[in-house]
Amino acid sequence: xxxxxxxxxxxxxxxxxxxxxxxxxxxxxxxxxxxxxxxxxxxxxxxxxxxxxxxxxxxxxxxxxxxxxxxxxxxxxxxxxxxxxxxxxxxxxxxxxxxxxxxxxxxxxxxxxxxxxxxxxxxxxxxxxxxxxxxxxxxxxxxxxxxxxxxxxxxxxxxxxxxxxxxxxxxxxxx
Amino acid sequence: xxxxxxxxxxxxxxxxxxxxxxxxxxxxxxxxxxxxxxxxxxxxxxxxxxxxxxxxxxxxxxxxxxxxxxxxxxxxxxxxxxxxxxxxxxxxxxxxxxxxxxxxxxxxxxxxxxxxxxxxxxxxxxxxxxxxxxxxxxxxxxxxxxxxxxxxxxxxxxxxxxxxxxxxxxxxxxxxxxxxxxxxxxxxxxxxxxxxxxxxxxxxxxxxxxxxxxxxxxxxxxxxxxxxxxxxxxxxxxxxxxxxxxxxxxxxxxxxxxxxxxxxxxxxxxxxxxxxxxxxxxxxxxxxxxxxxxxxxxxxxxxxxxxxxxxxxxxxxxxxxxxxxxxxxxxxxxxxxxxxxxxxxxxxxxxxxxxxxxxxxxxxxxxxxxxxxxxxxxxxxx
Numbered sequence: 001x002x003x004x005x006x007x008x009x010x011x012x013x014x015x016x017x018x019x020x021x022x023x024x025x026x027x028x029x030x031x032x033x034x035x036x037x038x039x040x041x042x043x044x045x046x047x048x049x050x051x052x053x054x055x056x057x058x059x060x061x062x063x064x065x066x067x068x069x070x071x072x073x074x075x076x077x078x079x080x081x082x083x084x085x086x087x088x089x090x091x092x093x094x095x096x097x098x099x100x101x102x103x104x105x106x107x108x109x110x111x112x113x114x115x116x117x118x119x120x121x122x123x124x125x126x127x128x129x130x131x132x133x134x135x136x137x138x139x140x141x142x143x144x145x146x147x148x149x150x151x152x153x154x155x156x157x158x159x160x161x162x163x164x165x166x167x168x169x170x171x172x173x174x175x
Numbered sequence: 176x177x178x179x180x181x182x183x184x185x186x187x188x189x190x191x192x193x194x195x196x197x198x199x200x201x202x203x204x205x206x207x208x209x210x211x212x213x214x215x216x217x218x219x220x221x222x223x224x225x226x227x228x229x230x231x232x233x234x235x236x237x238x239x240x241x242x243x244x245x246x247x248x249x250x251x252x253x254x255x256x257x258x259x260x261x262x263x264x265x266x267x268x269x270x271x272x273x274x275x276x277x278x279x280x281x282x283x284x285x286x287x288x289x290x291x292x293x294x295x296x297x298x299x300x301x302x303x304x305x306x307x308x309x310x311x312x313x314x315x316x317x318x319x320x321x322x323x324x325x326x327x328x329x330x331x332x333x334x335x336x337x338x339x340x341x342x343x344x345x346x347x348x349x350x351x352x353x354x355x356x357x358x359x360x361x362x363x364x365x366x367x368x369x370x371x372x373x374x375x376x377x378x379x380x381x382x383x384x385x386x387x388x389x390x391x392x393x394x395x396x397x398x399x400x401x402x403x404x405x406x407x408x409x410x411x412x413x414x415x416x417x418x419x420x421x422x423x424x425x426x427x428x429x430x431x432x433x434x435x436x437x438x439x440x441x442x443x444x445x446x447x448x449x450x451x452x453x454x455x456x457x458x459x460x461x462x463x464x465x466x467x468x469x470x471x472x473x474x475x476x477x478x479x480x481x482x483x484x485x486x487x488x489x490x491x492x493x494x495x496x497x498x499x500x501x502x503x504x505x506x507x508x509x510x511x512x513x514x515x516x517x518x519x520x521x522x523x524x525x526x527x528x529x530x531x532x533x534x535x536x537x538x539x540x541x542x543x544x545x546x547x548x549x550x551x552x553x554x555x556x557x
Contacts, residue, residue, distance in 0.1 A: 005209070009202050014195070021196050031200050035208050042209070044336075064312040071367060102194040113189045121366045132190035146338050150412075151362070160183045163190075167181045 008041060012058055015134055019059065022117065022129050023066045027100070033069055037062045059134075059144045063126060070122055109167065116166040124159030127152055305449045305516040306550035307331045310401050315339050316552055317346065318397030320354040320390045321441065321475065326450045327393040328353055328441060329400065331552040351556065352444030357387075358394055365402045372399040372407045372430075380411060381418045388420035392428055397451065400431045401552045437463045437521040438553065439470055440477045440513055447513060449520055449553045450476060460496060460525040461488045467521060479517030481506055486518075494528040495546050500535050511535075516550075523549035 016037065021030040040061050103114055117125050126145055130136040131152075138156075142149045181189075200208070307314065310331065318329040330353075334342045348356055362375040374395055382388050399407060407428040409417050416424040434457040441450035454466055468480040480486065483504050490497040498518070506514075515532065522530050529546035 005206060006202070009205065013202070013205075017198055018195055021198075022193070027196065027198060031198055035205060035212060038205065038209050039213055042213075068312060100194075100196045102196050106194060110189055110192060113186070114193060122368050123364070123366055128190060132187050133193060135191070146340070148362070151364070160186055163186050164181055164183065167186065167189075 004042065004045065005038065008038070008058070012055055015055075016058065016062060019062060019129055019134060020066060021100075022133060023122075023125060024069065025118075029069070033062075033065050037065050040065065056140050056143050059130070059136075060146070063144055067122065112167055113163060116163045119166060120159045120162050123155050124162065127155045128159045128163075131156055305447065305513060305553060305555075306520055307552040307555045308548060308550050310551035314552070314555075315342065316398055316401050317343065317356065317358065318394040318400075319348040319356055319358075320394060321443065321450075322352070322354050323475075324354060324386060324390050326441060326452075326476065327390070327397050328448050328450055328554060329397040329552070330448075330554045330556045331401075333555065333557040335557070352446055353448075357391055358398065361395075363395070363398060365399055365404060367402060370403065370405040372402065372404040374407060374409045374428075376409070376411050376417050378411050378413050378415075382420050385421045388422055392419070392422075395428060396431050404430050406430065431524075432457070434458060434460075434463075434525050436524045437467045437479070438517040438524075439467065439479045440517065442475055442477065449479075449517055451524075452476070460491070460522065460527070463521060463525065464488065464518070467517065479521075480514050481510060484514060489533065491527075494526075495531060496522060496527050496529075497531040497533060499533045515547075516553075519547060519549050520553050523551075 013034075017030060017034055020033050020037070021027065024030050024033065037058070041058060044061070099111060099114065103111055117128070120128065123145070127141055130141045130144060131138070136144070138149050138152050141147075142152045145152065147155070310316070313334050314331050315334060316329055316331050318327050320327055330348070332342055332346060337345075343356070343359070346356060348354060360377050360380075363372060364375075365372045372395075382391060395407060395409075407430055409425055409428055411417055416426040419425040431451075435454055436451040437454060438449040439452050441448045452466075452470065454463060458466070464480065464486050468478055468482065468484070468486075470476070470478040472478060483502050483506055485501045485503070487499040487501075488496060489499045515535075519530055527549060529548045531546040532543045535543050
């Protein structure tokens with residue numbers, strides 16, 4: 001496993017970790033999911049047919065793993081709400097995770113963007129992170145997420161609109 | 176305020192300025208953790224390896240030899256282990272007919288005795304024939320009408336490493352005894368967080384007639400049912416409502432209601448599927464089980480619970496149902512597993528998470544000592 005893992009780690013690890021972290025916003029969970037992603041990569045590399053590039057393929061596995069994580073979390077959350085007989089619909093749970101220390105020093109607006117990602121749907125978050133943090137093209141993003149290019153554009157537009165609304169609301173409030 | 180409003184370009188720039196976050200693990204740590212996880216997974220392998228391999232083997236046999244032959248093989252194997260069963264059963268239908276006769280010759284028993292008890296490995300794989308316990312990213316659900324457009328059959332299609340679109344474009348339900356994929360030109364996406372499914376039709380879509388409208392609506396409902404959405408939004412690529420025959424312009428479709436459907440058995444081309452049947456009103460699970468037994472058999476749909484089987488709902492906790500099973504006579508493994516699978520799938524429609532089956536003695540190698548989780552989806556197609 002060593003040379004193969006080393007190769008992937010050296011080439012893509014930084015981008016991979018950032019992608020997963022910004023999706024789940026929890027360092028420990030991100031590290032755990034990244035391990036699962038590598039295991040899937042190691043187990044399925046033989047079936048990689050080279051039709052997409054290596055990085056796109058890696059990120060499509062990463063997307064599957066993070067979505068599976070959200071799905072499991074969703075089920076747990078659903079059970080939690082059922083148990084307490086609370087109404088889940090209508091209001092999202094505010095993210096209680098603290099800001100990563102790397103963001104604490106940054107501007108208020110950047111922190112707003114970070115928090116605002118929680119108001120986007122998972123698809124919107126995926127598209128925004130891949131497009132603007134990972135600098136992926138529309139085509140690469142479509143390939144990773146198994147969307148059409150027009151769907152990526154639509155979701156990107158909707159996601160930016162959500163963030164825009166949050167940021168401009170803040171601007172209005174601050175005068 | 177106007178000048179301070181952020182443009183999309185500025186927001187894109189801000190996203191790209193989000194800082195890189197440090198992690199606590201280095202390459203060596205990752206290597207160690209991955210090795211450890213992979214070893215742990217290997218240790219767990221025996222728990223699923225045998226049924227897994229058996230399932231793959233069964234699929235290969237089915238693909239190569241064909242449904243008729245596999246029925247013959249199964250039945251021959253079954254008969255060799257059961258002295259009481261007649262010698263020459265070769266089709267599912269004749270088995271069904273003869274199982275009634277067997278009741279006269281087999282002694283009556285309070286517990287469920289199946290007719291083939293000496294095939295542990297094959298028995299163990301049977302419970303995965305009609306249900307899918309884990310609907311992960313390697314599978315997609317697509318519901319299609321039967322050939323007479325009377326029923327809607329949800330199918331769980333294995334992607335086998337292909338993309339969703341690639342898999343669906345090569346999917347022809349006609350080959351497995353069902354109608355064509357009437358959702359072929361439709362894009363379905365589910366946002367699980369908001370529990371909304373969005374269905375996009377081509378711009379010029381106009382669905383003519385109530386039969387076609389009903390079939391499309393039901394296929395859509397059952398295609399997204401496992402994802403537990405609260406709303407199905409329907410629009411054209413241009414964002415307009417869709418013209419649905421007599422229904423007029425439609426922009427939302429109600430999802431499948433809880434407590435209203437049970438699964439019965441649909442037969443086509445010697446294949447068996449679970450088919451959801453509308454009870455017509457919301458019922459209790461106990462009433463629903465009665466309906467599963469007393470369903471009036473049609474040419475293609477049979478009741479999932481055989482007449483010989485009695486089920487008593489012993490206890491219902493918030494998420495678990497305890498069912499006391501008994502049978503007058505004997506039931507073939509295949510029929511029993513179909514029944515159990517249909518009951519499990521139906522229990523999911525009533526919001527239960529697992530079923531504790533009591534008094535099922537025939538399938539010794541299936542672990543009935545623990546509650547069996549309800550499936551996430553039905554009718555696996557590999």
